Amino acid sequence: VEVARRVEGNARQPVATLGPGQFFGEVALVSEGPRLASVEVLERTVLLEFKRAHLARIFTAHPEVDLAVHAFYQRRLVENLLRTSPLFSKLSPELKQTMSREFDLRPIPAGQVLLTQGQPGDAFYLLLRGQCQLSLEQPPGRIVALPDLREGDVFGEISLLLDKPVSATVRTRTDCVVLRLERAAFERHLLNQPGLKGLLMRMGTERLQQTAKAMSGSVSVSGRELREGDLRV
Numbered sequence: 001v002e003v004a005r006r007v008e009g010n011a012r013q014p015v016a017t018l019g020p021g022q023f024f025g026e027v028a029l030v031s032e033g034p035r036l037a038s039v040e041v042l043e044r045t046v047l048l049e050f051k052r053a054h055l056a057r058i059f060t061a062h063p064e065v066d067l068a069v070h071a072f073y074q075r076r077l078v079e080n081l082l083r084t085s086p087l088f089s090k091l092s093p094e095l096k097q098t099m100s101r102e103f104d105l106r107p108i109p110a111g112q113v114l115l116t117q118g119q120p121g122d123a124f125y126l127l128l129r130g131q132c133q134l135s136l137e138q139p140p141g142r143i144v145a146l147p148d149l150r151e152g153d154v155f156g157e158i159s160l161l162l163d164k165p166v167s168a169t170v171r172t173r174t175d176c177v178v179l180r181l182e183r184a185a186f187e188r189h190l191l192n193q194p195g196l197k198g199l200l201m202r203m204g205t206e207r208l209q210q211t212a213k214a215m216s217g218s219v220s221v222s223g224r225e226l227r228e229g230d231l232r233v
Contacts, residue, residue: 001045005037005084015080017042029055030073037080074105077128078179085126087154087203090195102185108176114155115170121159124186127151130176136168148173158204160186161197 003015003024015037018024028035029052050058059066081103082088082096091099105128108114114125117137132149146168149155159166160183190196 002040002042003037004040013084015084026069026073027077030070075100077105078103081126081128081179085152087196087199091193095189095193099181099185099189102181102189104180104182106178106180108172108178110172110174110176113169113171114178115159115166115168117167117169118165121156121164121166122183123156124154124160124181124183124190125156125170126154126179128177128179130172130174132176133171133173134168135171154203157186157200161191161200161204 001018001024003018004012005015006012018039024039027037055069059069078100079096082091082100088096088099108130110130114132115121117135127149129151131151132153132155134146134149134155136144136146138144149170155170156166158164190200
């Protein structure tokens with residue numbers, strides 16, 4: 001069977017091909033959210049199907065199975081991310097495997113603050129599920145709402161790149177699932193990769209331009225690259 005997902009522009013992107021002995025469907029079961037990908041049968045296939053209720057009984061009777069499925073769920077999400085994201089496409093297979101062990105998968109309830117304006121950046125985040133609210137506090141106490149972060153967006157990278165405090169607050173608008181990479185791992189694995197730092201800076205520039213538009217031109221960043229002192233997340 002072939003696993004594929006829809007990406008920007010509704011284009012179909014194959015993620016993996018699965019064969020005998022492999023399983024699928026655990027992501028939606030574990031996260032209790034909508035499916036992230038579609039699975040299409042490529043040839044005549046025999047499948048063994050487990051219903052959610054049946055699996056729940058197995059997990060209750062055998063907690064070790066529950067732990068194994070959750071561990072596999074996290075590993076598959078990270079591996080799929082590293083395989084399909086343009087951000088990581090140039091990394092070597094060895095580095096991808098190393099990084100897959102460093103990402104921390106975290107379910108986050110709605111309304112929780114992940115980054116706080118004015119505080120040091122502590123990690124690099126990638127939003128797997130849900131939606132996050134981005135806001136900027138300006139004197140005297142005015143809150144500016146910025147464009148929401150959606151599934152597939154990254155945040156936290158600019159404050160790490162520039163070693164500056166976070167300048168906008170990120171709060172989960174819905175229940176979310178994020179991948180978190182600690183600052184030390186981010187610096188160790190990503191900043192030494194050819195071209196990757198430049199790509200991250202360009203992504204930050206795009207966010208600055210979106211921010212400027214949302215603030216009706218009160219910040220001017222048009223036509224130039226990100227620099228220290230700019231707004232950052």
